[in-house]
Amino acid sequence: MxxxxxxxxxxxxxxxxxxxxxxxxxxxxxxxxxxxxxxxxxxxxxxxxxxxxxxxxxxxxxxxxxxxxxxxxxxxxxxxxxxxxxxxxxxxxxxxxxxxxxxxxxxxxxxxxxxxxPGISSSISVPALAEIPVTHRGISNSFLVLSATLADGALNPELKKATELNATVIILMGITQLPKIVELYQTANKGQTPVSLVYNGSLETQQEVFGTIDTIIEQNEQVSVSGPGVIVIGEVVSLAGNYHEKVFSESSSCCIS
CATH class of the missing domain: 3.40.1010.10 (Tetrapyrrole methylase, N-terminal domain)
Incomplete structure (x- = not known):
């Protein structure tokens, strides 16, 4: 048998x-x-x-x-x-x-x-582990999850549409496209929008970089970090613990937790 x-x-x-x-x-x-x-x-x-x-x-x-x-x-x-x-x-x-x-x-x-x-998606869990809610009453009523890059390597055109929304925008596979993403938001006059880059979410090596659209590239360049990262854009980012201290403190030389 x-x-x-x-x-x-x-x-x-x-x-x-x-x-x-x-x-x-x-x-x-x-x-x-x-x-x-x-x-x-x-x-x-x-x-x-x-x-x-x-x-x-x-x-x-x-x-x-x-x-x-x-x-x-x-x-x-x-x-x-x-x-x-x-x-x-x-x-x-x-x-x-x-x-x-x-x-x-x-x-x-x-x-x-x-x-x-089903598994726990990094699009929601990684922001949460950085104490960033993707929705919050009075601040953000919705969230949008996007891939930064299309199959052919081109920038996702829906990112431009995302700049028109008040929703929290979560971008996966987007760290290498960060300069282009920043440019889109600056063109939309949203340079002061809070941003966080969360690397290696949920692992012992998790690290967060905080800034605004206008500062996030410089802040990211000041840290030594590698691994997969999630980009979170929106006012909810400012709710993260010590966000204002990390971004605006004159005594802070970088924005890494």
Whole structure:
């Protein structure tokens, strides 16, 4: 009698980085996985919860791809057919600029059962961890989440439209586009709008840079920091602890927490 497991794919959001911010359900699926396909923004400590699973890095970074997306799709399906339960582990939430639906649709075409386990998106959690609410009564009634760059590398044209709103604007994958983003806001006469750059959100290396549209590039240049960053633009940024001290104090030489 064959003991081969039925193919199954669990699309699991791993959260912003801290291993404790994955959901209980996501962690339970990870423990039962036969194969784990994981991305670059996944904290690799999570892989210890799948000690017997095959682990395959399929991450993408700027200028580097372990696999093309089409290859990831096929690898996911092939692994499910050969080994059974596959966990596709993605940073943040799989449906927020994570191309998760593309993978689900591909699996459906191959008649493989799938489930989606949401993750905590960095777009909301990282500002929160920097004590920046994305909405606040009397200040911001809405928030907008944008990717800074399109698939072809061009600046997202919706960023220009965002400058017309009073909403909190959260920009992912945008640090390298910061000068162009600043230019858009300055053109819209919003140079005094508070801004924060939050690097390595939820990790021990988390760092925040505070400023305004007019000062944020200079403030960012004064610090030594690397890693993925989230840009938060809007009046709610000024609610962060010590914001005014960090931005306006004459005795402060930089704006890093």
């Amino acid at each position: 064959s003991t081969k497991e039925h193919p199954q794919i669990s699309l699991v959001g791993a959260g912003p980085g801290d291993v404790e911010l994955i959901s209980v359900k996501g962690l339970n699926r990870l423990k039962k996985a036969n194969v784990v396909l994981y991305d670059a923004l996944v904290n690799e400590e999570l892989l210890t919860y799948a000690p017997t699973a095959r682990k395959i890095f399929v991450g993408k970074r700027k200028g580097f791809k372990a696999y093309e997306q089409e290859q990831i799709n096929q690898l996911m399906v092939d692994s499910a057919n050969e080994f059974g339960h596959v966990v596709r582990l993605k940073g943040g939430d799989s449906f927020v600029f994570g191309r998760g639906m593309e993978e689900i649709l591909f699996a459906r075409q191959h008649r493989i059962p799938t489930e989606v386990i």
